[in-house]
Amino acid sequence: MFDQNRLFYVLFGLVVIFQTSSCHKTIKNYGAYCANDTARGDPNLIPIDESQPRFINKVENGTLYQIGAGEDQVWLIHVYGNTGYDFGYAYGTLLRDQINKVLPRAWAHFEEEILKELKNLKLPKWFVDFVVDKGLSFALDIQNDLVKKYMDEEVYNEMRGIADAAQVDYKTVIRLHMLGEITRGRCSLYGLWGNATLGGKTLQLRALDWDVDGGLQDYPVITIYHPLTSKLGHPFANVAWAGYIGTLTGMSSLRLGISEIGVSFPDDTFGDESMAGLPFIFVERHILQFSETLDDALSFIANVRRTCHLILGVADGKLGTARMVQYSHSIVNFFDDQNLQPLADWHPRIPHAIYSGMDWLCPSRQYKLYKAITDQYGQITPELSIKNITSVVKTGDLHVGVYDLTDNIMYVANARGTNEQGPMEAYKRQFVKVDLNVEFARTR
Template sequence: MFSQSRLYYLFIGLFLVIQTSSSYKPSSIKNLGAFCANDTSHGYPNLNPIDQSQPRLINKVENGTLYQIGSGDDQIWLIHVYGNTGYDFGYAYGTLLRDQIHKVLPRAWTHFQQEIIDSLKDLKLPKWFENIIVNQGLDVALDFQNELVKKYTDEEIYNEMRGLADASQIDYKIVTRLHMLGEITRGRCSLYGLWGNVTLGGKTLQLRALDWDVDAGLQDYPVVTIYHPRTSKLGHAFANVAWAGYIGTLTGMSSLRLGISEIGVSFPDNTFGDESMSGLPFIFVERYILQYSETLDDALSFISDVRRTCHLILGVADGKLGTARMIQYSHSKVNFFDDQNLQPLADWHPRIPNAVYSGMDWLCPSRQYKLYRAIIDQYGQITPELSIKNITSIVKTGDLHVGVYDLTDNIMYVANARGTDEQGPKEAYNRQFVKIDLNIEFARQQ
């Protein structure tokens, strides 16, 4: 006999199957690359136990404390920085992670220089910018790009990068150049925001799966930074998931229980607007949301008003309100979606009650449908643990790192790709996740 709850979820599944009969009108999906058109393979459940060990104190300096979390080959640096200025943040960070910064940034810079030159034809950059890279070098191009975005970027961001460079004694220009790379490379990623009936107990959950370059060595030095502003001009406490020397936000949660996700779009359609290299880089748009926005409405208003740059899909979830939004993002257009109007609406990307989601790109049928199926298969029972076991690993998304946010209980789960000389699976979604209780970390005093 089926229980009433089981019958309810079977009904939801039937409703969603019927709904998939809709077709997608705005643009043809012909001529997509093999990445999005043909990948229908599925992965295996991630059966690794989640590491729940306590942070281990490593070092302490003025305005900063360094811990390690995780175990074995899946350890992560957990750094707390405190300050009245961005420079305070950066100097503490650079002091505590000097060795790691020197090992990862020069290697990453060398790798990306060659990688971008080798793949210029696939990046769809403006011809004038491509010519600068070819004729004068990537360093000159990124320095020029930095000049284009400076007037839109908070001065405290540059102060933080300067403090990081001064303390770690690394070239400041390498730091700024690496923070411009996201606008060029973007990455293929996946996200969801789930709430209400789709999750166990009605929790608000969010996925940020980062599918980016695993050959640059970034995963050798994964870092979760907890920011503790000592003045309101620097916003409120937030957690940023990245690598040694990187202060932009791709993955993170705020102390006000907002979460952020992002997908670079390589396959847009005619519902997107145009792009620009002049505006606030998206890694700082996302950081602003975590650092300064108090509500979901604050975040959406900021996205609407900011000078945007490239084609993206953003996800913002709010654990206080118990909901999430997906944003279609470009320089000239922005559209906000919930579970009732989610786009693109197609048989390979149906709407799901109490969910927004996107798999790997905008027009990416096989990847979108795999994520849809994984959510539907777990509908009504989804927890962070179940998502780790049966969603990201089955869909095979999040090769560089994965963040799963419990925005109801303020807990984050993080995994990173296999580092150099480490053992086990390569992709983050197949590796051990580390549980971080942000209630404790946001309240931690120096």
Template sequence: MCGNDTSHGDPNLNPIDDSPPKLIRTVENGSLYTVGSGEDQFWLVHVWGNTGYDYGFAYGTLLKEQIIQLQPIAWAHFEQQIMDELDKLKLPKWFEEIVASKGLAFALDFQNTLVEGYIDKEIYEEIRGIADAANIDYRAIRRLHMLGEITRGRCSLYGLWGNSTLGGKTLQLRALDWDTKGGLQDFPVVTIYHPRSPKLGHAFANVAWAGYIGTLTGMSSTQMGISEIGIYFSDDTFGDESMSGLPFIFVERYILQFSETLDDALSFIADVRRTCHLVLAVGDGKLGTARMIQYSHSRVNFFDDQNLQPVADWHPRIPNAVYCGMDWLCPSHQYRLYQQIIYQYGQITPESSIRNITSVAKTGDLHVGVYDLTDSILYVANARGTNETGPLEAYQRQFVKIDLNIEFARKQSSMK
């Protein structure tokens, strides 16, 4: 089982920043804004397109400087970390041997050959557009998008609806507990995608970092949200893992980009060729509910508040709620998240969740997204960047409120 930290964190009493985005500049098919203020400001990018390449070229043009700075820092850090901790990552022995003998770059390029048949070609075109616009190596960007299958992260999530929330709103949490030493939080980006072709689905918001187009955190214009936890401490209810399939960051992105309803998302998860051990959550503000999914290459199980797993005294079921704290077999974190949900059960709002759930449960060190799926409002906080002050963990920092009704409807400005 995972660690036994039973301590509670302090409430997050920072005011939520609800100031409007500030336009910086525009290019063909793209607009760059900043949102938030002071040290907790981040980039808000809008891209429009008929193709993935349109998206990528606009994105890469607007964020060229940030991408060029982040890529070598992030790569050097994760390469060193993975090489140092290779025996702890629970990878197939044959893949470990490739990493050890040929290096991480070679291994990730090989991994790409195993998954490329499952990835939408428009994703590769988007990466190519970024590489061309920013004048950096296409393969280098692609490699960073393969890292999630190896590192995964330990995270937390919930889906709340009906009697569990104030006014019966549908709320969702995505707390990303990943590496805060790789420089990612120096370049936080929320990207709003505006398709001009049906093949690109519908509008959605992706919370990530400069140059990263996979989805770990985000909401869609169809009032849906996605959350994920990488599972290291599993049990025999999980199935096998595989290095061949659709990487989970693109499973999550597909759901935001193409699913109209919760049923669409669950059907896609059931049918897609899955890879590693995960727990996912999908919320639907239209239906007013959420589901948690136990996920592996060979097995998938769907949970609501009536059949939520794992069954344990440290993971009690809660009416109108699904939740998972940090890992599958993780008693202290699971129970701490349970306590904070129960503490304000029936009165939970995004603001109270920010104040008393993630901060007290101590989850979401790299970034936190709280989704109001009923009203299409996104709340985001990022970890302390280099040379910034205050708490390191995102859950203790200022959150920024983004009204996605406005952002999804935004038209491109003519400013250059």
């Protein structure tokens, strides 16, 4: 075994590797990308698919549907249960084929990307030898050991249920969920309400700009959770891929929405990071699963043991407002439209709006999102956002979620899958409409 100091450098090195490989840009190139990307994208003129879910299969504690048309179809799965294992077993049974296809492909891709980056980064030889010798699996097992005591045991039970039903390795399922903590992703978000939107609706954007080469978009899944006991919270919707139960995108039955941005370019207001704490994908999931109000969500964020540098967005359709969160291990700050940060000429404040484009210090992307919002100000609907905001700003490579938290409706698009046609980026593709009033009310 190696000592704790060496463990620290190993884990720190992995953070560097993943941050520089995310979106296939080094830190240097990504900085230039933020500074110089001023070209506007074209509007997305593809009609939104509003067709009804099509029944596919049913098992105890689960029902599988498909939504969307043509190449832009999404699996819609409902799981019911008294335990996390109930959720996972139904999920793994209904999506066994998809899980067994995406898991090895995605895992092989991420391993390859790490080894590729090792050759280009100036890292100590002992560290390079360590990663080559021990591999990604070993490092992620260490990561899991560091977070285990902060995790909800029912989440592990759910992963166990997936592994048992889909007949995949349980440790591999866990490792998949540790990747988010060190890859994060470059994304955009907004929360709009009051005068910013048509009719004063509360809207939220979650645009995920992440790796489109791992095949995740071949198996997009929206999971509707139906707890049958209060210890599992209340119904919520999670947007991800087959086998992935952490939350990056989603809405709750109590009309809370969540968004997230990984931060590569913080300023000195962020504080430090830690590898030990509750992974942010499960912080976000806890908010959707257990928080009843915006205040509940912000209180949880303030008191949970946090980990890395992030920007979170939380919106509440009941209260008709949203907050942006500056998030790190040691510091957390909450912003509304009156005190939004960073305050700069490239990131002005907008009444009844919080927003962030791609990173904390990313002037061109921040300003593009500002312009897109203000150009449509007062008239913004989910449809207009899909047409003239995400597509013009060019954000949401892997998937995009637009939430109508007033009417409890979600719009989702995914990147082009293998052997599919048309544009690669999700924001250029067809969105599907999901009426969560209907989906949350579905019973066994």
